Amino acid sequence: MTIREELxxxxxxxxxxxxxxxxxxxxxxxxxxAQENDVRTCYQRDSDRILHSKSFRRLMHKTxxxxxxxxxxxxxxxxHTLEVARIARTITRALRLNEDxxxxxxxxxxxxxxxxxxxxxxxxTEVMGEPFxxxxxxLRVVDVLEKDxxxxxxxxEVRMGILGHSSHSRMPxxxxxxxxxxxxQIAYINHDIDDAMRAGILTNxxxxxxxxxxxxxTHRERINTLVTDMIFHSRGTGELGMxxxxxxxxxxxxxxxxxxxxxxPVAKGEESKARRILDGWETDFLTVAEGWYLGTSAGxxxxxxxxxxxxxxxxxxxxxxxxxxxxxxxxxxxxxxxxAVYLRQGGAxxxx
Numbered sequence: 001m002t003i004r005e006e007l008x009x010x011x012x013x014x015x016x017x018x019x020x021x022x023x024x025x026x027x028x029x030x031x032x033x034a035q036e037n038d039v040r041t042c043y044q045r046d047s048d049r050i051l052h053s054k055s056f057r058r059l060m061h062k063t064x065x066x067x068x069x070x071x072x073x074x075x076x077x078x079x080h081t082l083e084v085a086r087i088a089r090t091i092t093r094a095l096r097l098n099e100d101x102x103x104x105x106x107x108x109x110x111x112x113x114x115x116x117x118x119x120x121x122x123x124x125t126e127v128m129g130e131p132f133x134x135x136x137x138x139l140r141v142v143d144v145l146e147k148d149x150x151x152x153x154x155x156x157e158v159r160m161g162i163l164g165h166s167s168h169s170r171m172p173x174x175x176x177x178x179x180x181x182x183x184x185q186i187a188y189i190n191h192d193i194d195d196a197m198r199a200g201i202l203t204n205x206x207x208x209x210x211x212x213x214x215x216x217x218t219h220r221e222r223i224n225t226l227v228t229d230m231i232f233h234s235r236g237t238g239e240l241g242m243x244x245x246x247x248x249x250x251x252x253x254x255x256x257x258x259x260x261x262x263x264x265p266v267a268k269g270e271e272s273k274a275r276r277i278l279d280g281w282e283t284d285f286l287t288v289a290e291g292w293y294l295g296t297s298a299g300x301x302x303x304x305x306x307x308x309x310x311x312x313x314x315x316x317x318x319x320x321x322x323x324x325x326x327x328x329x330x331x332x333x334x335x336x337x338x339x340a341v342y343l344r345q346g347g348a349x350x351x352x
Contacts, residue, residue, distance in 0.1 A: 004038040011041075016096040020174040026156035029143070042155050043100035050107040051153045055141050056081075059110065061119045065192050065261065073198060075191045077110050083191060084109065087227060090184040092176055094231040095240075102176040102183075105161030108154070109180060112137025116274035118262070123275040135166040175240055182242075186226045189254050196221050196261045208256060214249040226250060 001009075007024040014022065022041035040048070050056055057079035075083075085106035092102045114120030125131045139162050143151045161177030162168055165184055172178050196202035198320045204217065215222045229246040241247065 002036070002038050004041055007041050007044075011098065014096065015098060018175055019097045020101050020157055020176055022100070025050075026091075028155055030153050032153065038079050040101040041100055041159065043098065046104040046152075046154045046158045047107055048053070049099060049154065050104060050111070050142065052154065053111075053142075053146050055111045056107065059113075062113055062115055064077045064188070065117055065195055071198070073173070074195050077113055078205055079189060079211045080191065081107060081110055083187040084180065084183050087186055087223070088176075088179050090227055091179050091231055093184065095175070095234055097178075097179070098174075098176050101157055101161070101174065102179055104158045105165065105177055105180045106183070108158065108162045109138060109184065110134065111141045114137070117225070121276065123278045126275065127278050131167070131298065133168070135163055135169055139163045147273065178240055185250070185254065187222060187252065189257060190219055190222050192257055192261060193222075193320070196257075196264075201264050201266050201268060202261060202300075207259065211249055211253050211256065214245065224255075231298060283322075 002218050008021065009072050010022075011019070011021050022043055028042075056078075059081055060076055062077040062078065064075045064080055087102050088102040088106050089099075091100045092099045103349055114132070114134065116123070121134060139159060142154050142159065142162065146152050157174050157177070160173065161172045161180055164172035164177055165181050167181070167185075174179065191200065191208070196203070202213075215225045226242070226246065230240075230242045233243045233246075234240050243249070
């Protein structure tokens with residue numbers, strides 16, 4: 001018996017019957033041979049693959065609400081991701097669910113976010129002409145863009161947890177994935193309050209008394225209330241969730257944040273800069289693509305024929321592509337004309 005098999009056996013002894021067991025995974029897009037001296041479960045392996053990826057390291061430079069904050073103490077996508085992972089592990093451990101699965105989903109859930117926070121998402125939507133969904137792009141990152149088009153080959157449960165973490169998407173099948181969706185809300189609502197206070201656009205007294213009386217006065221108290229309520233309510237009822245009063249109060253706090261912070265002129269003041277930068281990228285990449293041949297053989301004459309790219313996706317795939325550009329080759333006049341027509345088809349990014 002390998003160490004991995006011992007860990008899988010331990011899961012069956014210790015975890016709830018409602019947990020997602022590692023040895024019951026629905027597998028990976030590409031089967032992988034078992035290693036003789038394997039010491040990690042499949043979800044531990046997925047966490048490590050994401051943690052060591054280039055797209056994970058880039059999270060440290062992506063901001064949350066404030067595009068160019070002054071100071072080192074504002075949250076970034078990376079610190080947000082770590083906070084989500086810790087909240088999710090606390091909840092899953094208390095409910096005897098699979099912590100490793102929750103952690104892997106947490107590490108990958110925001111990989112597809114644009115630069116410039118949500119302002120970048122709005123700007124890219126305008127550039128594309130239809131909604132840009134960061135959860136779909138997160139799945140695309142791990143499936144297609146990482147490792148020069150090979151993807152990370154993650155398990156089904158992690159991939160669907162990443163795709164389903166947003167409120168506008170389908171609810172994940174696993175309880176661990178559903179916990180990530182709620183942990184994401186708990187994390188961003190509370191740390192955005194902290195950042196807004198640091199930016200001087202919010203004070204503790206601004207938070208409505210009916211919210212503070214229920215959730216608490218401080219960052220620590222609010223998170224503790226939300227996490228413990230979810231744990232005890234879920235253990236007591238057998239259904240994952242919060243008590244109605246706490247859930248309603250959290251949604252009221254979220255609405256308050258949209259009105260006072262997310263739409264605040266200070267937080268939104270640099271959205272126009274984000275749009276100008278993205279517009280500039282669009283022009284630059286069109287120019288590059290029309291002047292350079294990005295294929296490496298006659299069969300890959302169009303860079304749109306990279307793995308996971310489809311006609312109509314070429315511009316947006318290039319804008320968001322993870323790897324460096326291949327060695328350029330000059331286009332012939334006929335190829336340049338073909339490329340110009342191909343690029344102007346437009347199109348939206350779709351999860352693969």
